[in-house]
Amino acid sequence: MRPLNVLSVTSEIFPIIKTGGLADVAGALPSALALEDVTVITLVPGYPAVLKALEGSRVVHHYSGFFGGTASLLSGRAGDLDLFVIDAPHLYDRPGSPYLAPDGQDWPDNARRFAALARTAADIGLGLAPGFVPDVIHAHDWQAGLVPIYLSLAEGPRPATVMTIHNIAFQGAFPAYLLFELGLPASTFTIDGVEYYGQIGFLKAGLQHADRITTVSPTYAKEIQTLGGGMGLDGLLRVRSGVVSGILNGIDDKVWDPETDTYLEQTYNRDTLNTRIANKTALQRRLGLSQNPDVLLFGVVSRLSEQKGLDLVLAGLTRLLADGAQLALLGSGDRILEDSFQAASIAHPGQVGCFFGYDEGLAHLVQGGSDALLVPSRFEPCGLTQLCAMRYGSIPIVSRVGGLADTVIDANEMAIATGVATGFQFAPVSLSSFTDAFQRATKLWRDTEAWRRLQHNGMSADVSWRRPAKQYAALYRSCLST
Template identity: 60%
Template sequence: MSLRVLAVASEMSPLVKTGGLADVVGALPSALAHEGVETRTLIPAYPEVLDALGDGETVLSYDDLFGGPAWVHEGSFDGAIVYALVAPHLYAREGGPYADENGVDYPDNAFRFAALAWAGAEIAQGAIPGFAPDALHAHDWQAALAPAYLHYSGGPRPATIVTIHNIAFQGQYAKELLRALRLPPESFVMDGVEYYGAIGFLKAGLQLCDRITTVSPSYALEIETPEFGMGLDGLLRARADVVSGILNGVDQDVWNPATDKRIPATYDVTKLKTRAKNRAALQKRFQLEPDAEAFLLGVVSRLSWQKGHDMLLANLPSLMTRHVQLALIGAGDKHLEEGFLAAQEAYPGRVSVRIGYSEDLAHLIQAGADAFLAPSRFEPCGLTQLYALRYGAVPIVSRVGGLKDTIIDANEMAAQAGVATGVQFSPPTAEALAGALRQAEHFFKDKETWRKLQINGMKTDVSWRHPAQRYAALYREAVAARG
């Protein structure tokens, strides 16, 4: 049975990207097409989105959508149909999708993403001629009001699915905005949109959708606990029968060391020696010492407490007494940015940092680093460790969420069985990370063991094939349940 799905999200790679959400939203439609699912995606028409989509047609118009005129522009990108919500008063800005040039959240974000959800709900009910979705798939808090709008519309509606990419970001706004957000008075109850006296966008979606997913099986269990649920664990326990975890995949056309045009030398599992050229290029690009024997660690990440980079900073003095180098790109918390920049100054040629993000440098780090570090305190899924597997950069990860689910720890039994793909550590502390780094260094000095870890990782299936099968089955189950 073929299905039609409307995906609603705040970003979609390569049109607009701040993190892994965009990669998932961008890659999933083509994978679902192989499962008989047609996906069309609604995203805000940020300036870069309209530039990329180019010519198209207007398929839906609004005289007033939360403060100004708006319309839906239908375009296509890489064969996928994309609906861009054009609302100049909400999206035509110089900053990023969520914050201005200074990193300050836009004060009208409640309306910017309520507009996205409102348009999504209307399209889901057939507002665009010729497209009647069987299901609406809302990604994260920015789209999560869509199931609420559908619920309170009182009319026929498709099945609704909400995916949590990171439960730490929930979208909470003052209850005084209820009427302005076009929510009825009766919605402000515990079983509706009310959340600790405020309006909870993510909470509303999780309460009122048909199915809930998150991006790894372990994270699905973790968020039902007070430690990881960020205040929503009670709701998720109550709805546990509709919660599931589906691992993310990666776009293997974009992340493929055998064809990657962003790296100096392409290679595959049969030509691992060629990888040394990328390692040398990484050292040169980052002005690290041209040392073939140094243990070269790579990091590509948002710099935050969640991602555990304060633990890496705490370990740098000890690492710098050993034969170790670090190449890092990322941005985020100012004190972490300043800490890594200070380390770069203290250890020239050993530590090199680039504040910000570069797709080219991200590919180069994966293709050139010996090991890739992801020491998160919690991690819904993570994509960078999957890229690392593809590129033969052995992952060193904390034993949480999707990191736990995707990396096979090189413990003694796994090593004997020849199935290990990386190094895990637990609990997520600086001391446990120090032990994992020492263990990884030990493996690195044993070239045969290290090569086996690389080969195992590169042979791991991290494609969207299996996740797409699970999403397709979930859609069909949700549609069937609605009758």
């Protein structure tokens, strides 16, 4: 195998800036790929947090007119990450979310902000950064969707392109009048270019022009080619099905390791699961739950949205809390859901505890202290919380969709008998199916020995990036051999 250079293009990256699973993937994959002889440099926007984290930076290139202002391309490191950073204050020097203004609305110039990200990536692919010429550019989600079409407009050799869909619900559609401002000629505004229902479709453009298309689980790769799952892009994906594949996400098993996790009250492994009870007590105390080790504690770590199925948890709450069971919830999002869970915590004191917002330490404690983790998503490209749950001995209860279907082995009678079960699946995504799943879990939880086998199975599963990294490396090399 010859060494490869890959430019990863992302709008967020853990541990510097994170709103969701994309950041975790972008932050963990480079080190895993290094073992496959793949060198990755990641291009990210120069948000304040990124510039603050950047060490040993040097200017690679200066842009005098760059989407409404001047900008510099910087090279440097942040921890273990090799980065290119676009220092463009007029685009990225803003507080809070990478995508949303303080009023919760999209930044009005998001089209320019992320076209700038894609344009810079294409320039690097065409030789802008001496000493690093990528063999492959790996573009993540709609924010990097214009990379392949910018490259298609250039003459001469170009790197291969891989477009990864982390969630097809987010597509990046903008008014057609921005076409020339984004540096796209009129000839690109066609059904075979960027045109998408009369708008400029960033993700659509990437899917149309990338050499390979991936998503984050095999089942989701099939779902997005259906009318119900493709959200308007299913036809294009079916046409290009020959280059579409699903590669399961992993998690960083150094960050998510119950044996060394400093966020936990008590570290443990699969041979010392009895000591895990200290984390359950700490979680109950943190969220104002009754400190009782002998009740079943359900956890939720999630964005609060209809996609995530949290309305099912509310609808089934009375039955969920039967026999004194508890719910520990960490998340934020839809205001109606937040208010409803807050009301539930008042109506069920000592049984429902909520924290609304983002707290990395509490996320680890929920995984390390809950008995079971609820993931009732209506669709889920991959999901990471169920992988963390398995690693931490919290039994996942998941809907049979996307990556949840691919990663959790249902504790049906045969799977229990053969000793392979790792959690509970349910389908369809309905209240009755969800209720049946958590009631099955409640029944099995009373069988200490059977529950412990599920914990051991989950904690023994390889949920790291090792296998996905091998698959990505093979995919990159296949791009160059065709």
